[in-house]
Amino acid sequence: MNDADWLAALDHELTLRGVSAAERAEAVLEAETHLADTGPGAAARDLFGPADRYADDLARAAGAPGHRAAPGVTEAETCLLRADSVAKAYRGRPALRPSSLAVAPGQVVALVGPNGAGKSTLLRLLAGLEQPDAGSVDRRVAAGWVPQAGGLDPYLRPVEHVELFGVARGLSRADARREGGRLAAHLAWDLAGAPVAGRLSGGTAQKLRMVLALVGSPRLLLADEPYQGLDADSTRRFWDLLWSVCEAGAGAVVSSHDPQVLRRADTVLELEPAAEGAR
Amino acid sequence: MTLAVIHAGLTVRSLLRRRVPVAVLVLLPIALYLASHDTVGRSVRALVFGISWAVSTVALFATLAARELEPGLWLAGHRRRSLSAGRTAGLLALALVLSAGFWAVVALDQPVRSLAAVALDFAVTAAVAVAFGTAVGALVSAELEGALVLFLFAGLQAVANPFDAWTRALPFWSSRELGTWAIDGPAQGSLAAGALHAAAVVALCVAAAAVGTWRHRRVPSAP
Amino acid sequence: MNDDAGRPAPPTAPPELSREWIRGVLEPCLLALVATGDSYGYELAGRLGSAGLGPVPGGSLYPALTRLEKQGLVSSRWRAGDGGPGRKYYRLTAAGRHQLAADAERWDSFAAAVAGLLRGAATR
Numbered sequence: 001m002n003d004a005d006w007l008a009a010l011d012h013e014l015t016l017r018g019v020s021a022a023e024r025a026e027a028v029l030e031a032e033t034h035l036a037d038t039g040p041g042a043a044a045r046d047l048f049g050p051a052d053r054y055a056d057d058l059a060r061a062a063g064a065p066g067h068r069a070a071p072g073v074t075e076a077e078t079c080l081l082r083a084d085s086v087a088k089a090y091r092g093r094p095a096l097r098p099s100s101l102a103v104a105p106g107q108v109v110a111l112v113g114p115n116g117a118g119k120s121t122l123l124r125l126l127a128g129l130e131q132p133d134a135g136s137v138d139r140r141v142a143a144g145w146v147p148q149a150g151g152l153d154p155y156l157r158p159v160e161h162v163e164l165f166g167v168a169r170g171l172s173r174a175d176a177r178r179e180g181g182r183l184a185a186h187l188a189w190d191l192a193g194a195p196v197a198g199r200l201s202g203g204t205a206q207k208l209r210m211v212l213a214l215v216g217s218p219r220l221l222l223a224d225e226p227y228q229g230l231d232a233d234s235t236r237r238f239w240d241l242l243w244s245v246c247e248a249g250a251g252a253v254v255s256s257h258d259p260q261v262l263r264r265a266d267t268v269l270e271l272e273p274a275a276e277g278a279r
Numbered sequence: 280m281t282l283a284v285i286h287a288g289l290t291v292r293s294l295l296r297r298r299v300p301v302a303v304l305v306l307l308p309i310a311l312y313l314a315s316h317d318t319v320g321r322s323v324r325a326l327v328f329g330i331s332w333a334v335s336t337v338a339l340f341a342t343l344a345a346r347e348l349e350p351g352l353w354l355a356g357h358r359r360r361s362l363s364a365g366r367t368a369g370l371l372a373l374a375l376v377l378s379a380g381f382w383a384v385v386a387l388d389q390p391v392r393s394l395a396a397v398a399l400d401f402a403v404t405a406a407v408a409v410a411f412g413t414a415v416g417a418l419v420s421a422e423l424e425g426a427l428v429l430f431l432f433a434g435l436q437a438v439a440n441p442f443d444a445w446t447r448a449l450p451f452w453s454s455r456e457l458g459t460w461a462i463d464g465p466a467q468g469s470l471a472a473g474a475l476h477a478a479a480v481v482a483l484c485v486a487a488a489a490v491g492t493w494r495h496r497r498v499p500s501a502p
Numbered sequence: 503m504n505d506d507a508g509r510p511a512p513p514t515a516p517p518e519l520s521r522e523w524i525r526g527v528l529e530p531c532l533l534a535l536v537a538t539g540d541s542y543g544y545e546l547a548g549r550l551g552s553a554g555l556g557p558v559p560g561g562s563l564y565p566a567l568t569r570l571e572k573q574g575l576v577s578s579r580w581r582a583g584d585g586g587p588g589r590k591y592y593r594l595t596a597a598g599r600h601q602l603a604a605d606a607e608r609w610d611s612f613a614a615a616v617a618g619l620l621r622g623a624a625t626r
Contacts, residue, residue, distance in 0.1 A: 026590060031560065033542075033543075034564075047559055048559065048560045057561065061566070062568050127350070128354070129350050142356035144351075153347060154344075155297055155344070156293050161348075164286065165351065165355060167285055168282055168352050168355040168356070173285070212351060222354075
């Protein structure tokens with residue numbers, strides 16, 4: 001990685017850690033000048049270490065909202081969501097084997113498994129949209145919900161959706177609109193000008209679902225294969241947004257196939273199909 | 280502005296953007312009214328019948344559409360009660376404005392014993408229709424099913440002979456009774472009976488809607 | 503000796519001082535350097551090196567300076583450079599001067615205590 005890439009990565013990593021724009025610019029500039037003063041022969045990575053590690057130290061020093069909570073630390077008081085051996089069957093056919101997980105602030109739990117393994121079922125149980133047949137779910141906070149499909153009114157515009165969800169989370173209408181626009185901008189989408197939800201393309205509708213789940217800064221996010229239907233750039237933007245939300249202290253449970261996610265998630269829960277020959 | 284008020288406004292906006300329901304809402308009652316225009320009694324009753332059916336249909340659509348948004352809104356921390364209150368308020372407001380419009384048509388067009396009584400008939404019909412449409416929406420899974428259920432009840436209402444006892448089991452018996460009271464006077468129709476019946480139907484519908492919502496939440500969608 | 507996986511040793515390798523030691527004394531040393539006059543990061547790193555602390559990596563230097571600034575012990579200002587965007591200069595504040603005096607006082611007793619322990623163990 002050359003110096004220019006390293007500096008760009010530093011800027012990115014600082015953003016993810018909630019460092020203000022002004023401090024970020026100064027930090028990157030100082031590093032750039034230091035590199036210039038050092039002259040050729042030493043790379044940024046040698047002088048400063050990996051960009052994310054350096055960003056960690058800088059962010060902590062600057063008192064930014066910052067770094068992810070240590071994984072594995074899940075005290076009862078700070079646990080956002082806990083599921084103990086939840087299982088579910090539909091009409092006698094098992095859909096989910098007994099599964100357990102816990103989510104602390106800043107943690108990302110990835111649910112992986114083939115189709116039919118019960119990822120969607122588990123997410124619905126975690127959300128409380130359905131009751132488990134066995135075990136219990138303890139959800140302490142309000143959550144954002146990103147379903148695989150649906151969740152929208154085809155005759156309302158995205159702006160109207162955002163107002164509704166934002167106000168539901170306690171924002172004023174104007175704040176909701178503003179925050180929705182900002183979130184959409186992260187996903188490279190102009191929300192204000194979009195037509196009614198029924199006329200959105202699949203990928204854009206997915207972006208709307210994400211914005212609705214994140215507006216009002218919920219402390220927990222539950223997402224069912226949210227990147228489906230998104231192109232590579234939008235997928236990357238989605239994950240960046242998710243990581244930055246978690247860096248700011250939210251917890252998330254996301255079902256995924258993406259190997260990149262598996263590396264960065266704090267916990268990976270692998271589900272196996274409960275029923276023989278399911279899907 | 281509270282969530283319920285915003286929800287009410289958006290419910291109405293969403294409905295008004297759908298061409299078919301809006302057309303049904305306005306044209307159905309008018310068409311029936313015009314078809315029976317010659318007699319005061321028949322024309323007003325036809326209008327009321329049209330209102331009951333059209334408003335029920337619109338309430339059905341709104342309830343089914345709300346199912347999509349409700350999980351997300353509920354997870355955001357909002358009580359279901361406040362959400363259904365908002366939706367119902369929006370529907371009721373829409374239905375009453377519509378009824379007011381139709382009432383004006385009657386006021387201008389027909390010689391009626393008591394315009395105030397007709398207004399009451401329309402208002403009660405609108406309220407019962409909102410409750411009934413919402414209840415059906417809560418109990419069925421799709422718009423077509425719900426529309427067929429409403430069609431069934433509308434058919435029964437249309438062929439019902441008011442002197443048969445079984446017609447009291449129909450949800451809009453009160454509309455008919457109040458209509459008779461408004462047109463033909465208290466000797467023929469009973470205000471008390473009509474009002475009581477309407478209240479009972481609304482209560483029953485609220486209970487049915489609660490059952491339906493509970494049942495619906497246990498039914499999985501695409502596991 | 504370092505914890506950055508795969509990170510090569512810096513070009514000018516002096517007697518290897520423990521990174522942990524450097525981290526511990528970095529802030530007081532920076533205060534001391536800035537006390538003699540306003541300075542910027544690269545220059546401070548160079549002076550620390552000349553003073554015998556070895557090359558202090560930028561990765562440790564700037565977070566330390568940021569912490570000092572957040573604690574109000576130094577203040578910073580950007581000064582225009584020739585042809586470039588300029589440099590961030592750090593200056594000791596009154597609070598910083600205070601802290602430096604206190605650190606200098608405590609250091610002697612601290613260093614003596616550590617020296618006693620180490621020499622005592624070495625002569626056994």
